[in-house]
Amino acid sequence: MFTKAQIDSEKLNPDSTFFKEALAPTQEASKLLSLLDNLGRLPAGFNGEVFIPLLFHPNNKIRRLAVKNVGKLKDECFLEKLSTFADNETDTLTRREAISAIGRMRSEKAIPILTQFLTDTDPKVILQGLRGLLCFKGHPEVEEALTILREHPNEMIREHFENEKTVNARSDSRESHPMSLDAFKNVIVSADVQDVFKLIPDESVHLTFTSPPYYNARDYTIFESYKAYLDFLTNVFKETHRITKEGRFFVLNTSPVIVPRFSRAHSSKRYAIPYDMHPRLTDMGWEFIDDIVWIKPEYAAKNRNGGFFQHRKPLCYKANSVTESVMVYRKKTSKLIDWNLRQYDDETVEASKVQGEYEKSNAWQINPATDKGHPAVFPTELASRVIQFYSFKGDLIFDPFGGSGTVGRVAMEQERYFLLCEKEPEYVEYVKKTWDASLLYSSEFKVLSLTDFKKNVLERC
Numbered sequence: 001m002f003t004k005a006q007i008d009s010e011k012l013n014p015d016s017t018f019f020k021e022a023l024a025p026t027q028e029a030s031k032l033l034s035l036l037d038n039l040g041r042l043p044a045g046f047n048g049e050v051f052i053p054l055l056f057h058p059n060n061k062i063r064r065l066a067v068k069n070v071g072k073l074k075d076e077c078f079l080e081k082l083s084t085f086a087d088n089e090t091d092t093l094t095r096r097e098a099i100s101a102i103g104r105m106r107s108e109k110a111i112p113i114l115t116q117f118l119t120d121t122d123p124k125v126i127l128q129g130l131r132g133l134l135c136f137k138g139h140p141e142v143e144e145a146l147t148i149l150r151e152h153p154n155e156m157i158r159e160h161f162e163n164e165k166t167v168n169a170r171s172d173s174r175e176s177h178p179m180s181l182d183a184f185k186n187v188i189v190s191a192d193v194q195d196v197f198k199l200i201p202d203e204s205v206h207l208t209f210t211s212p213p214y215y216n217a218r219d220y221t222i223f224e225s226y227k228a229y230l231d232f233l234t235n236v237f238k239e240t241h242r243i244t245k246e247g248r249f250f251v252l253n254t255s256p257v258i259v260p261r262f263s264r265a266h267s268s269k270r271y272a273i274p275y276d277m278h279p280r281l282t283d284m285g286w287e288f289i290d291d292i293v294w295i296k297p298e299y300a301a302k303n304r305n306g307g308f309f310q311h312r313k314p315l316c317y318k319a320n321s322v323t324e325s326v327m328v329y330r331k332k333t334s335k336l337i338d339w340n341l342r343q344y345d346d347e348t349v350e351a352s353k354v355q356g357e358y359e360k361s362n363a364w365q366i367n368p369a370t371d372k373g374h375p376a377v378f379p380t381e382l383a384s385r386v387i388q389f390y391s392f393k394g395d396l397i398f399d400p401f402g403g404s405g406t407v408g409r410v411a412m413e414q415e416r417y418f419l420l421c422e423k424e425p426e427y428v429e430y431v432k433k434t435w436d437a438s439l440l441y442s443s444e445f446k447v448l449s450l451t452d453f454k455k456n457v458l459e460r461c
C-alpha cells in the first residue's frame with residue numbers, strides 16, 4: 001500500500017510512470033481499491049488514461065472508483081468513453097457514477113448523451129441525467145427533453161418539477177415567517193372549525209397538533225358513514241394545510257376505533273383511521289415525516305381477549321390496543337428545514353432548544369390522561385413533546401378540535417400562542433371555567449363566538 005505523501009508527490013510529477021504501473025489491471029484488487037480511494041483531488045494535466053483499462057475490470061467497485069476518478073478531471077475528451085461505458089455497464093451504482101462524471105464536465109457536447117438517459121427505466125439514472133442537465137436550463141434542447149418528465153410515473157421525478165414551481169412562487173403571506181396575527185393569539189373560538197377556517201388567511205399558523213373526534217365511537221359526534229367521517233377530516237386538514245406556514249408541521253393523533261356491535265348476531269367493526277387518512281393527507285400536500293407510536297401501559301387498554309384467554313381457539317385472537325398513532329407531516333416545500341430555522345433570530349432559536357433528556361425513539365411511553373370535563377383528552381406530556389419538538393417560542397399553535405384545551409394550556413406553558421376551535425359549548429365553558437380559576441392562565445386568553453372572532457379579525461387585520 002502507498003502512503004498519502006507518496007501518492008501526493010507522484011500526482012504532481014507529470015513524467016511519473018507510477019500510476020500506469022500501480023493502476024495496471026493485473027495489480028491485486030485490494031491495492032487497486034486502496035489507491036483509487038485515496039487519490040483525492042487530481043491536479044490539472046493528470047493523465048486520466050491510466051483509469052481507462054480499469055473500466056473493464058471484473059470487480060465493480062474498481063470500475064466504479066475508476067469512473068469516479070475520471071469524473072474528477074472534468075475533461076470532455078473522455079465523453080465518448082464514459083458514454084459507451086454507461087450504456088453497457090450493468091452495475092447500477094457504477095452506471096450512475098459514469099453519468100455523474102459526464103454531468104460534471106458541464107459541456108454542451110454532453111447534452112444529447114445526458115438527454116438519452118432521461119428515458120432510462122431506472123428512476124435514479126434519470127435523476128442523475130437530470131442533475132447533469134440542470135446547468136443548461138433555458139437551453140432549448142434541454143427544455144424540450146425535460147418536458148417528457150413532467151408527467152413521469154415516478155413521484156421523485158415529478159416532484160422535481162413541482163419544487164421548481166414552488167421555488168419560483170412567492171409566498172403570499174403578509175407577515176414575516178415567525179410572526180402571527182394578534183387576532184389569533186390565545187383565542188378559543190366556540191364554533192365549528194369549518195366556519196372558523198373562512199376567517200383565517202393562508203399561512204397563518206406554525207404548528208397544528210390535534211386529535212380529531214373518533215368515528216362514532218364516543219357519542220359527541222355522529223357521522224352518517226365512515227366515508228362521510230373521512231371526507232370531513234379531509235376537508236379540515238386541507239384547510240389546515242392552507243393556513244399552515246411554508247415547511248411547517250402537522251401532527252395528528254389518531255388510532256383505529258371499534259364501533260361496538262349492535263346485537264349478538266353481529267360483530268363489532270374496527271376502522272383503521274390512521275391508515276385511511278394517510279393517503280388523503282399526502283395527496284393534499286402534507287409530506288410524511290415520522291410515525292410516532294404512543295404506547296400506554298397495559299392496564300389502560302380495553303380487554304378484548306377475555307374469550308380467547310379461556311378457549312385459545314385460532315382466529316379468535318384480538319390484541320388489546322395499547323398504542324395510538326402520532327403521525328408527523330410537514331407542509332410540502334422545496335425548502336429544507338434549515339430555511340425554516342433561518343427565519344428565526346438566534347435568541348429565539350437558543351431559547352427554544354429542547355433541554356435535557358428526551359425520547360430518541362419513535363416509541364413514546366406516556367400514561368393516558370383522564371379529565372372530568374371531557375371524555376377524550378390527550379395527556380399533557382404528549383402535547384408538551386410535540387410542541388417542543390415542532391415549534392419555536394412565540395409560534396402560533398393551532399388545534400381545530402380543541403376539546404378540554406390541552407394544546408392551548410401546554411402552548412401557554414411553553415411560551416407559545418394558541419388558536420383553538422371547539423364546537424361543543426359545554427367543553428368551551430369547561431375550559432373557560434378551569435382556566436379562569438387558575439392563576440397561571442386566567443388573564444392570558446379569550447373565548448369568542450364566531451361573530452366576535454370575525455369582528456376581532458376584521459378589526460385587527
Ligand SMILES: C[S@@+](CC[C@H](N)C(=O)[O-])C[C@H]1O[C@@H](n2cnc3c(N)ncnc32)[C@H](O)[C@@H]1O
Nearest residue numbers: 192193213376377378401403404405406422423
Ligand atoms: C378527541 S377530542 C379532542 C380532545 C383534546 N385533544 C383534549 O386534549 O382535550 C375532539 C374534539 O373535537 C370537537 N369537535 C368535533 N367536531 C368539531 C368541529 N366540526 N369543529 C370543532 N370542534 C369539533 C369535539 O367536540 C371534541 O371535543
